Amino acid sequence: MRKLFETGNAAITEGAVAAGCNLFAGYPITPATEIAENMSRRLPQTGGFYVQAEDETASLHICIGGALGGLKAMTATSGPGYVLFADPYGWAIGSEIPLVIVNSQRVGPISGITGAPGQGEFYLSRYPTHGGNFETIVLAPNSVQEAFSMTVEAFYLAERFRTPVTLLADQLVTDGWASLSLPENETELNEMGLKVVPRSIHPGPIFYPPTDEIDVPPVVLGQNTGGACSDWTPTEEGYDTEDIEDQMKHANRLIGKILSHRDLIDRHESIYMDDDPEIVLVSYGSPSRVIGSAVKRAREAGMSVGCIRLKSLWPFQDKLFERRAVYLAVELNVDGQLVREVARASRGEVHFLGKCGELPRVSELIEAVDCLCDGCELKSKKWETVVW
Amino acid sequence: MDSLSTRYLRAKKIPSTACGGCGLGQVHKKILMAMDELALGVGDVVWGSGIGCAGRQTFNTWKGDNFAGTHGRVYAIATGLRLALPEDKKIIITSGDGDAFGIGLSHLLHCARRNVDITVIVADNLGYQSTGGQYGYTTPLGFVSDSSPYGAIEQNWIQNGIDILDVLRAGGATFLARHSSLEGYDAVKSVKAAIKNVGFSLIHFIYPCVSHFGPVSLKTRDIDRIFHWFKGIFEAGGVFGENFKSGIFHDAGNSRPEFASSLRSQRAEVEAGHLR
Known part of the structure; x- marks a missing residue:
């Protein structure tokens, strides 16, 4: 095991290489540029290709190709x-093309501030395209080490589910420096609980089975399997169709294959949740790191508080919010995104603490928890707040 | 189905759902004739297609492996696919004028610049015909379409001294030709040369649309008259001007490094420790 002091961007690069990534196509953009730079150096060393695309639309299409x-x-x-x-x-x-997409979120909308973290693409990662009739898989790291491990896991899930997987990070996770343990071989990788699924090739002719099964090999062109892959709704053999029954079967498969295998996707971290605290802070990504410290100090001050940190965002883990409690969603936007899902999934009282372009301070969080303990609404002018 | 179709195409998709009288089948056939003469088998080619008449009617007609891209993006997809395939595997793409010269032009031009080894057949019916007949990037100036009821006023890509093939040549394309579906063996020869070029090749193939362009823009449903008009585009007094000719436009075949092989060569240097 190699011990390094590295950025999240470097960790993502090494995670991709460890997972067998052999094509990166990207367009430079802060704060994810360093991933492209690292890949341009690493992939030619490991038998892969780096392509700098003409725009992001091309980036992902080149990846698909x-x-x-x-x-x-x-x-x-x-x-x-x-x-x-x-x-x-x-x-x-x-x-059903397996690949991995990393988004290091920065504050927006639009170009926003390039060097400030944001969490504005929570819903966009659930609905990244038009047309409906699908589910997405989204993982969210909160540390340099997790940036590595979750990249490996993203490739693992992409192959098994035959779908794109988004790693939804943020500027602080990818730009931040921390210690990083890197496995030096597959045995060490497995010891970290990580697995690599090699690409398999669908032999045909039923490229799109009308079932919820996973581990179906993807269409691989150039093997003379008669593989067919298009943007139109496919028949089971990949022909374009205008048959509504085929459309229904396809939609059911895209949704069913993901929802039937939640055990492979769902991930979260519970912090001080064993004693069923009255107040539960909910977050993902870099704000969760501040929350850990805040919850610890609030508990020392006698407050009944715990924390749920989501490590997978989509499909949303409704079951984590079944217990009646006061939930406080903390996120890096002031319009409230995660909080809407918590409100939908929970039966308790739900509050929101949003920050725009910077992390909440421990003191702000403790003040908010203290306020909720007293049963009052969050009214501090230091942050935007809404009672949901 | 004739012998070429039986050998190369899928019975489920041929005949296609193209309109009776459409010239697309003749473009399709010329590609098959070229493949036959080059002795290419079903396993030697991966066939890609775009959106619109040309894309939808050719998708998955090939007996081997097929893909169809989102509108205008098939060139970027082919760039990625080129890296994955062995160098002797051909990628042939059939797309339309809107796909190549409109929505996908940026990706197309970048393929030319990178000299990606693909053969793009732009099957051009002079406008957006599958959506009902709107003007496009090759609709003659002044012509009426369903979205230019008073005549097309926007400068196109192939008239008044402007030529999309000039743009592609300046962008680095290594083989360019222009034909109509009504031509004979000369067009097949161009397709053969295009496929043999290990680099970016494009053939601009103009073909008659008898369902929209004929009735709306040429004001006739008479197939003979429509075909006669299309035959005349390369002749004296043709609508696109004197310099609009059929034949090979630019042949610099195998003169520039190909994209994927350049990346492979550099990678070999890195792996050998020559580049650090």
């Missing part, structure tokens, strides 16, 4: 590029 030829592909971007994926993302979902 490579994946269709049997390569394990990844791209990395930030919000302004992620939104340009709408077209290819939908195609990769519909045609």
